[in-house]
Amino acid sequence: MMGDAEKTQLEEMLMCPVCQDIFRDPRQLPCGHSMCMGCLESLMDHSSDIPFRCPDCRTFFGQIMGWCCSVCGS
Numbered sequence: 001m002m003g004d005a006e007k008t009q010l011e012e013m014l015m016c017p018v019c020q021d022i023f024r025d026p027r028q029l030p031c032g033h034s035m036c037m038g039c040l041e042s043l044m045d046h047s048s049d050i051p052f053r054c055p056d057c058r059t060f061f062g063q064i065m066g067w068c069c070s071v072c073g074s
Contacts, residue, residue: 031059
């Protein structure tokens with residue numbers, strides 16, 4: 001059985017930095033950070049930064065492979 005410290009560490013590893021909940025449909029950014037697909041969609045739709053910036057490390061990156069925001073109509 002997992003101890004409290006191990007459980008807390010695992011929960012932190014599985015927590016989305018945007019919604020602060022356990023990942024739902026996680027997506028990894030080119031910088032290596034992850035977030036929920038819904039959070040990524042929301043950030044991409046409402047971001048004024050072009051190219052997009054990671055909310056964790058603020059690294060700039062271009063279009064996410066296989067992803068297009070709803071503004072594009074895809």
